Amino acid sequence: MLLRGVVIGLALAAAAALYVVLKPSYQTPLGVSVDVVKEDSLRYRLVVQPYFARYEPSREPAVIVILPPASEMGKPPMRSVQLSAVGPTVGEVWLDDAEVGGNTVVVKLSGKFGQVLDDWVHHLGNATGVEPSIHVHIWYGDEYWGFAFVNYDPHKLAKRNTTYVVKAQVITSKRPTEGRRPTSYNFANFGLDCAYEWRYNFTVLDTEKDLGGRIPILFVYNQYSYSGEVGLNYEITIGSRLYISGALALGYQIGDVGIKITDLITGQWVLKDNTTTIKAFHSVSPERAIWAGVYGRLTVDRYDEWQVCRDGGRVVGSSRTGKVMYKTNVYYFRKDASGKTLVFSEGVSTDVLNKVLELRNYYKLFKTITAEVSTAQSPKIIDLGNILTDYVNSQCPSLSPSFDTPLGIIAVAFTGVVKGVQFVKQNPWLAAIPLSIDADYKQFSGIEYKAQYQNYGGVYKNGYNVVEYVDLYVISSPVKISDNCVVDLPVGYVISR
Secondary structure (H helix, E strand, O other): OHHHHHHHHHHHHHHHHHHHHHOOOOOOOOOEHHHHHHEOOOOEEEEEEEEEEEEEEEEEEEEEEEEEOOHHOOOEEEEEEEEEEEOOEEEEEEEOOEEEEEEEEEEEEEOOOHHHHHHHHHHHHHOEEEOOEEEEEEEOOOOOEEEEEEEOOOOOOOOOEEEEEOOOOOEEEEOOOOOOOHHHHHHHOOOOOEEEEEEEEEEEEHHHHOOEEEEEEEEEOOOOOOOOEEEEEEEEOOOOOOOEEEEEEEEEOEEEEEEEEEEEEEEEEEEEEEEEEEEEEEEEEOEEEEEEEEEEEEEEEEEEEEEEEEEEEEEEEEEEEEEEEEEEEEEEOOOOOOOOOEEEEEOOOOOHEEEEHHHHEEEEEEEEEEEEOOOOOHHHEEEEHHHHHHHHHHHHHOOOOOHHOOOEEEHHHHHHHHHHHHHHOOOHHHHHHHOEEEOOOOOOOOOOOEEEEEEEEEEOOOOOOEEEEEEEEEEOOEEEEEEOOOOOOOOEEEEEO
């Protein structure tokens, strides 16, 4: 007992020291948790973990979001804050009843957020482990946008007797100077209360309506007739948490005919699923192609920025600024009765294949791998997951492993399938709308991402014993995954030839 007491004392001292010195570049923790694990009769192990969120009993239940001070981020004071949340059936709900004071935002569970909360609880039933998010949009003066995504557990808030306190990570983007000056701009000179807000315009892509409820993650094409049969074992096994990240494409409208995208940001995190295993094996014969992914709903929506001026709460002027945002919203993944995420794998018709290949120009080749024929006696397994993850980390060596982004949706290709190649050529910014699957390797254990490729040659009588060359692609637009890190994001576009 004395030894355990000494160990606990040391743990608390270590925790206090860690709380002072541990200052990650993106946020300071709310505190640290300390656990003492007994390994044998005379040995204990300290587990010290920073935490950035906590649930606590409360008489005034709410979600309290603590934003980093603007001065700490080197930005002008916050001018406007806008929040929204997405429910599986109610869709996106703007939380205009949230209260903002300084750098703290309070979202009451009894208000509009309660509609979204109830929607998730009804949708999930007794199933646990899914954490949707609140989206926080911030305007720092007239010069910068800020974006944060705060995840929460619907079941922990459902009884309306708990407060959830969380520190948010914010990614910022400089607002373009181009675009029209809003007609309401001059009202600000009269001392009126003028703020910015995003307003929904239209939906570009809805996987539920346009793709039969499929969210494509992967495209594999075995290009030539004289080729080996190839296989891909795709698996994300979750011991704790999986993150599904959407994206924000930011820019401005050029007259009435075009959009210029000035920045692309991945939004950590749109959806967490703490129990999911996404697993499938795909075998592709010569001259055949497959696309694979999960069943669920994802939309790509356009928003316009407006400036709104009020006098004593009464709107006296409002107009569009010409700035635009395209945002990926993930509503849910479809699951079976056991709670397993439903996956699909389908062959691609010749017509669809031609469209997808024509749109290859919107990506860039980053690596070609040589794949020898794999046999039972001498298996030749290529781990594409490690290659893609290492590629991201090589661009940002100091990047936290929790921001690994190994694979993304090929939105441009499958929008081309639905709306036609000409539509995508007229709207090339669609190439900048990924959906990323991320595993948090830093704070939790038990997560394994696999994308293993094998050249089976002619062993199954569907190909020939020849060497394959595997082409891997990345999005051709730089993607910001933190204020200090911009990468070329890999996409699940694999061609074997």
